[in-house]
Amino acid sequence: MLNFTKWHGLGNDFVLMELSPDAIPQEKIAGFVHRVCHRHFGVGGDGLVFVYCDDKGFINMRIFNADGTEPEMCGNAIRCVAKYLYTKGLVKDTSFPIQTKAGIKVPEVIIKDGEVTAVKVDMGEPILESEQIPFKGERGSKVIDQEIQVDGKKILITAVSMGNPHCILFIDERVDQFPVHILGPQLECHRLFPAKTNVEFVEVLDRNRVSVRVWERGVGETLACGTGACAVAVGGSLCGHLDPSVEVNLSGGRLYVEWGSNNHVYMTGPAVEVFQGRCRVERWEVGS
Numbered sequence: 259m260l261n262f263t264k265w266h267g268l269g270n271d272f273v274l275m276e277l278s279p280d281a282i283p284q285e286k287i288a289g290f291v292h293r294v295c296h297r298h299f300g301v302g303g304d305g306l307v308f309v310y311c312d313d314k315g316f317i318n319m320r321i322f323n324a325d326g327t328e329p330e331m332c333g334n335a336i337r338c339v340a341k342y343l344y345t346k347g348l349v350k351d352t353s354f355p356i357q358t359k360a361g362i363k364v365p366e367v368i369i370k371d372g373e374v375t376a377v378k379v380d381m382g383e384p385i386l387e388s389e390q391i392p393f394k395g396e397r398g399s400k401v402i403d404q405e406i407q408v409d410g411k412k413i414l415i416t417a418v419s420m421g422n423p424h425c426i427l428f429i430d431e432r433v434d435q436f437p438v439h440i441l442g443p444q445l446e447c448h449r450l451f452p453a454k455t456n457v458e459f460v461e462v463l464d465r466n467r468v469s470v471r472v473w474e475r476g477v478g479e480t481l482a483c484g485t486g487a488c489a490v491a492v493g494g495s496l497c498g499h500l501d502p503s504v505e506v507n508l509s510g511g512r513l514y515v516e517w518g519s520n521n522h523v524y525m526t527g528p529a530v531e532v533f534q535g536r537c538r539v540e541r542w543e544v545g546s
Protein backbone atom coordinates (compact mmCIF):
# COMPACT_ATOMS: atom_id res chain seq x y z
CA MET A 259 0.00 0.00 0.00
CA LEU A 260 1.28 3.48 -0.85
CA ASN A 261 0.23 6.56 1.08
CA PHE A 262 -0.72 9.64 -0.90
CA THR A 263 -2.47 12.97 -0.48
CA LYS A 264 -4.68 14.58 -3.09
CA TRP A 265 -4.15 18.32 -3.69
CA HIS A 266 -5.24 21.04 -6.03
CA GLY A 267 -4.16 24.54 -6.97
CA LEU A 268 -7.20 26.24 -8.53
CA GLY A 269 -8.57 22.91 -9.70
CA ASN A 270 -5.28 21.79 -11.30
CA ASP A 271 -5.15 18.58 -9.29
CA PHE A 272 -2.35 16.30 -8.18
CA VAL A 273 -1.65 13.11 -6.34
CA LEU A 274 1.29 13.76 -4.02
CA MET A 275 3.57 10.96 -2.85
CA GLU A 276 6.49 11.23 -0.45
CA LEU A 277 8.76 9.09 -2.55
CA SER A 278 11.55 9.38 -5.10
CA PRO A 279 10.57 8.29 -8.62
CA ASP A 280 13.99 6.63 -8.70
CA ALA A 281 12.48 4.01 -6.38
CA ILE A 282 10.33 2.89 -9.33
CA PRO A 283 11.90 0.91 -12.20
CA GLN A 284 12.39 3.38 -15.06
CA GLU A 285 10.29 1.37 -17.52
CA LYS A 286 7.36 1.27 -15.05
CA ILE A 287 7.09 4.99 -14.18
CA ALA A 288 4.95 6.18 -17.10
CA GLY A 289 2.44 3.34 -16.68
CA PHE A 290 2.33 3.83 -12.90
CA VAL A 291 1.69 7.57 -13.20
CA HIS A 292 -0.88 7.10 -15.94
CA ARG A 293 -2.80 4.58 -13.86
CA VAL A 294 -2.68 6.62 -10.61
CA CYS A 295 -3.89 9.73 -12.47
CA HIS A 296 -6.64 7.89 -14.34
CA ARG A 297 -10.04 9.37 -13.43
CA HIS A 298 -11.81 5.99 -13.56
CA PHE A 299 -9.19 3.34 -12.82
CA GLY A 300 -7.01 5.34 -10.40
CA VAL A 301 -7.07 8.17 -7.87
CA GLY A 302 -7.47 10.80 -10.59
CA GLY A 303 -5.34 13.87 -11.24
CA ASP A 304 -3.70 16.09 -13.82
CA GLY A 305 -0.36 14.90 -12.51
CA LEU A 306 1.58 12.93 -9.93
CA VAL A 307 4.06 14.80 -7.75
CA PHE A 308 6.94 13.11 -5.98
CA VAL A 309 8.54 14.86 -2.98
CA TYR A 310 11.69 13.59 -1.35
CA CYS A 311 15.02 14.57 0.18
CA ASP A 312 18.13 13.67 -1.79
CA ASP A 313 21.32 12.33 -0.21
CA LYS A 314 22.56 15.90 0.38
CA GLY A 315 19.41 16.71 2.34
CA PHE A 316 17.89 18.92 -0.42
CA ILE A 317 14.11 18.88 -0.87
CA ASN A 318 13.27 17.71 -4.39
CA MET A 319 10.03 17.82 -6.33
CA ARG A 320 9.44 15.89 -9.54
CA ILE A 321 6.17 16.14 -11.41
CA PHE A 322 4.74 13.83 -14.07
CA ASN A 323 1.84 14.67 -16.37
CA ALA A 324 -1.22 12.39 -16.41
CA ASP A 325 0.04 10.75 -19.63
CA GLY A 326 3.24 9.65 -17.85
CA THR A 327 5.60 12.24 -19.40
CA GLU A 328 7.89 14.26 -17.14
CA PRO A 329 7.88 18.05 -17.45
CA GLU A 330 10.48 20.26 -15.86
CA MET A 331 8.29 22.28 -13.55
CA CYS A 332 4.75 22.89 -12.28
CA GLY A 333 3.70 26.14 -10.64
CA ASN A 334 0.48 24.90 -9.03
CA ALA A 335 2.13 21.73 -7.72
CA ILE A 336 5.01 23.58 -6.06
CA ARG A 337 2.54 25.62 -3.99
CA CYS A 338 0.88 22.36 -2.89
CA VAL A 339 4.27 20.82 -2.05
CA ALA A 340 5.29 23.88 -0.02
CA LYS A 341 2.07 23.83 2.01
CA TYR A 342 2.36 20.04 2.48
CA LEU A 343 5.92 20.31 3.82
CA TYR A 344 5.13 23.24 6.11
CA THR A 345 1.84 21.95 7.55
CA LYS A 346 3.35 18.49 8.14
CA GLY A 347 6.20 20.14 10.08
CA LEU A 348 8.82 18.80 7.66
CA VAL A 349 10.22 22.33 7.28
CA LYS A 350 10.31 24.97 9.99
CA ASP A 351 10.97 28.14 7.96
CA THR A 352 8.16 29.79 6.03
CA SER A 353 10.45 30.11 2.99
CA PHE A 354 12.74 27.34 1.75
CA PRO A 355 14.30 26.15 -1.52
CA ILE A 356 12.95 23.25 -3.55
CA GLN A 357 15.02 21.58 -6.26
CA THR A 358 13.12 20.90 -9.50
CA LYS A 359 14.16 19.80 -12.99
CA ALA A 360 13.97 23.51 -13.88
CA GLY A 361 16.36 24.50 -11.08
CA ILE A 362 15.81 25.76 -7.55
CA LYS A 363 12.53 27.55 -6.82
CA VAL A 364 11.76 29.29 -3.54
CA PRO A 365 8.21 29.19 -2.17
CA GLU A 366 7.07 31.19 0.85
CA VAL A 367 3.98 30.09 2.76
CA ILE A 368 1.77 33.00 3.79
CA ILE A 369 0.14 32.51 7.18
CA LYS A 370 -2.87 34.32 8.66
CA ASP A 371 -4.33 33.36 12.05
CA GLY A 372 -2.18 30.24 12.11
CA GLU A 373 -3.41 28.99 8.71
CA VAL A 374 -1.53 28.85 5.41
CA THR A 375 -3.75 31.08 3.25
CA ALA A 376 -1.57 31.26 0.14
CA VAL A 377 1.89 30.45 -1.19
CA LYS A 378 4.09 32.94 -3.00
CA VAL A 379 6.77 31.36 -5.20
CA ASP A 380 9.92 32.89 -6.63
CA MET A 381 9.73 31.10 -9.97
CA GLY A 382 13.11 32.38 -11.14
CA GLU A 383 13.83 34.09 -14.45
CA PRO A 384 11.82 33.50 -17.62
CA ILE A 385 13.76 32.00 -20.54
CA LEU A 386 13.16 33.59 -23.93
CA GLU A 387 15.70 31.64 -25.94
CA SER A 388 15.88 27.91 -25.38
CA GLU A 389 15.82 24.65 -27.29
CA GLN A 390 12.26 24.04 -26.10
CA ILE A 391 10.77 27.07 -27.78
CA PRO A 392 11.06 28.20 -31.38
CA PHE A 393 14.20 30.12 -32.05
CA LYS A 394 14.94 31.88 -35.31
CA GLY A 395 18.60 30.94 -35.26
CA GLU A 396 20.14 34.24 -34.23
CA ARG A 397 20.75 35.34 -30.68
CA GLY A 398 18.24 37.93 -29.56
CA SER A 399 15.61 36.74 -32.04
CA LYS A 400 12.90 35.97 -29.54
CA VAL A 401 9.49 34.72 -30.59
CA ILE A 402 7.22 37.62 -29.74
CA ASP A 403 4.02 38.09 -31.73
CA GLN A 404 5.40 35.87 -34.48
CA GLU A 405 3.12 34.77 -37.31
CA ILE A 406 2.85 31.02 -37.86
CA GLN A 407 0.55 28.78 -39.93
CA VAL A 408 -1.77 26.31 -38.23
CA ASP A 409 -4.13 24.29 -40.38
CA GLY A 410 -3.75 26.85 -43.19
CA LYS A 411 -4.61 29.76 -40.85
CA LYS A 412 -2.21 32.52 -39.76
CA ILE A 413 -1.92 33.15 -36.03
CA LEU A 414 0.43 35.17 -33.84
CA ILE A 415 2.28 33.39 -31.06
CA THR A 416 4.66 34.40 -28.27
CA ALA A 417 6.95 31.78 -26.76
CA VAL A 418 8.18 31.85 -23.16
CA SER A 419 9.80 29.11 -21.10
CA MET A 420 9.45 29.01 -17.32
CA GLY A 421 11.62 25.91 -17.35
CA ASN A 422 8.80 24.27 -19.31
CA PRO A 423 7.63 25.59 -22.70
CA HIS A 424 4.63 27.87 -23.25
CA CYS A 425 3.02 29.14 -26.45
CA ILE A 426 0.85 32.19 -25.81
CA LEU A 427 -1.93 33.54 -28.03
CA PHE A 428 -3.52 36.91 -27.32
CA ILE A 429 -7.02 36.66 -28.75
CA ASP A 430 -9.56 39.35 -29.64
CA GLU A 431 -12.62 37.31 -28.77
CA ARG A 432 -14.01 35.97 -25.49
CA VAL A 433 -11.81 33.17 -24.21
CA ASP A 434 -14.76 31.19 -22.81
CA GLN A 435 -16.04 30.75 -26.36
CA PHE A 436 -12.68 30.06 -27.98
CA PRO A 437 -12.05 26.65 -29.66
CA VAL A 438 -9.30 25.66 -27.19
CA HIS A 439 -9.93 21.95 -27.87
CA ILE A 440 -9.15 22.38 -31.58
CA LEU A 441 -6.20 24.79 -31.55
CA GLY A 442 -4.75 23.49 -28.25
CA PRO A 443 -3.71 20.02 -29.48
CA GLN A 444 -2.61 21.41 -32.85
CA LEU A 445 -0.22 23.85 -31.17
CA GLU A 446 0.87 21.37 -28.46
CA CYS A 447 2.32 19.18 -31.20
CA HIS A 448 3.36 21.92 -33.65
CA ARG A 449 6.72 21.22 -35.31
CA LEU A 450 8.10 24.55 -34.00
CA PHE A 451 8.11 23.10 -30.47
CA PRO A 452 10.48 20.12 -30.46
CA ALA A 453 9.51 19.03 -26.94
CA LYS A 454 5.81 19.90 -27.51
CA THR A 455 4.32 22.82 -25.59
CA ASN A 456 1.70 24.10 -23.20
CA VAL A 457 -0.66 26.61 -24.81
CA GLU A 458 -2.27 29.67 -23.20
CA PHE A 459 -5.24 31.47 -24.79
CA VAL A 460 -5.40 34.98 -23.37
CA GLU A 461 -8.15 37.61 -23.38
CA VAL A 462 -6.69 40.89 -22.15
CA LEU A 463 -9.24 42.65 -19.90
CA ASP A 464 -6.99 45.60 -19.06
CA ARG A 465 -3.27 46.19 -18.50
CA ASN A 466 -3.34 44.33 -15.17
CA ARG A 467 -6.01 41.66 -15.76
CA VAL A 468 -6.37 38.75 -18.12
CA SER A 469 -8.70 35.77 -18.61
CA VAL A 470 -6.84 32.64 -19.62
CA ARG A 471 -7.63 29.10 -20.69
CA VAL A 472 -4.82 26.57 -20.82
CA TRP A 473 -4.20 23.52 -22.94
CA GLU A 474 -1.49 21.57 -21.11
CA ARG A 475 1.13 19.38 -22.68
CA GLY A 476 0.55 15.78 -21.62
CA VAL A 477 -2.83 16.49 -20.02
CA GLY A 478 -5.33 18.47 -22.15
CA GLU A 479 -7.36 21.45 -20.97
CA THR A 480 -6.84 22.07 -17.24
CA LEU A 481 -8.51 24.50 -14.85
CA ALA A 482 -5.26 26.37 -14.17
CA CYS A 483 -1.54 26.41 -14.87
CA GLY A 484 0.93 28.23 -12.63
CA THR A 485 3.89 28.28 -15.00
CA GLY A 486 1.40 29.23 -17.75
CA ALA A 487 0.15 32.23 -15.74
CA CYS A 488 3.78 33.36 -15.26
CA ALA A 489 4.52 32.93 -18.97
CA VAL A 490 1.41 34.99 -19.84
CA ALA A 491 2.53 37.86 -17.58
CA VAL A 492 5.99 37.86 -19.18
CA GLY A 493 4.70 37.42 -22.76
CA GLY A 494 2.01 40.07 -22.29
CA SER A 495 4.55 42.53 -20.98
CA LEU A 496 6.97 41.83 -23.86
CA CYS A 497 4.16 42.30 -26.41
CA GLY A 498 3.17 45.59 -24.76
CA HIS A 499 -0.32 44.40 -23.68
CA LEU A 500 0.34 44.15 -19.93
CA ASP A 501 2.10 45.81 -17.02
CA PRO A 502 4.53 43.61 -15.06
CA SER A 503 1.96 43.00 -12.31
CA VAL A 504 -1.03 40.94 -13.47
CA GLU A 505 -4.13 39.26 -12.06
CA VAL A 506 -4.52 36.06 -14.04
CA ASN A 507 -8.08 34.70 -14.07
CA LEU A 508 -8.05 31.02 -14.97
CA SER A 509 -11.00 28.62 -15.27
CA GLY A 510 -10.36 27.41 -11.68
CA GLY A 511 -9.61 30.77 -10.03
CA ARG A 512 -7.10 33.59 -9.71
CA LEU A 513 -3.33 33.87 -9.49
CA TYR A 514 -1.29 37.02 -8.96
CA VAL A 515 1.90 37.27 -10.97
CA GLU A 516 4.60 39.88 -10.85
CA TRP A 517 7.58 40.11 -13.17
CA GLY A 518 10.01 41.90 -10.85
CA SER A 519 12.69 44.43 -11.71
CA ASN A 520 15.26 41.70 -10.77
CA ASN A 521 13.84 39.66 -13.73
CA HIS A 522 12.40 37.06 -11.35
CA VAL A 523 8.74 36.08 -11.70
CA TYR A 524 6.68 35.81 -8.51
CA MET A 525 3.44 33.83 -8.44
CA THR A 526 0.96 33.90 -5.54
CA GLY A 527 -2.08 31.65 -5.11
CA PRO A 528 -3.77 28.99 -3.01
CA ALA A 529 -3.02 25.32 -2.40
CA VAL A 530 -5.67 22.95 -1.05
CA GLU A 531 -5.42 19.46 0.41
CA VAL A 532 -8.50 17.47 -0.58
CA PHE A 533 -8.02 14.04 1.00
CA GLN A 534 -5.50 11.44 2.06
CA GLY A 535 -5.48 7.82 1.00
CA ARG A 536 -3.60 4.64 0.32
CA CYS A 537 -3.47 2.85 -2.99
CA ARG A 538 -2.86 -0.79 -3.65
CA VAL A 539 0.30 -1.29 -5.67
CA GLU A 540 1.86 -4.55 -6.76
CA ARG A 541 5.07 -4.48 -8.81
CA TRP A 542 4.17 -0.84 -9.60
CA GLU A 543 0.86 -1.91 -11.15
CA VAL A 544 -1.93 0.10 -9.56
CA GLY A 545 -5.37 -1.28 -8.68
CA SER A 546 -4.81 -4.58 -10.43
Ligand SMILES: N[C@@H](CCC[C@H](N)C(=O)O)C(=O)O
Nearest residue numbers: 329332333334422483484485
Ligand atom coordinates in the same frame (compact mmCIF):
# COMPACT_ATOMS: atom_id res chain seq x y z
N1 LIG B 1 0.00 22.61 -14.38
C1 LIG B 1 1.33 23.00 -14.33
C2 LIG B 1 2.27 22.63 -15.44
C3 LIG B 1 2.44 21.10 -15.50
C4 LIG B 1 3.41 20.67 -16.57
C5 LIG B 1 2.95 20.90 -17.96
N2 LIG B 1 1.80 20.12 -18.32
C6 LIG B 1 4.11 20.62 -18.93
O1 LIG B 1 4.14 19.55 -19.58
O2 LIG B 1 5.01 21.45 -19.03
C7 LIG B 1 1.58 24.34 -13.71
O3 LIG B 1 0.77 24.71 -12.84
O4 LIG B 1 2.58 24.99 -13.99
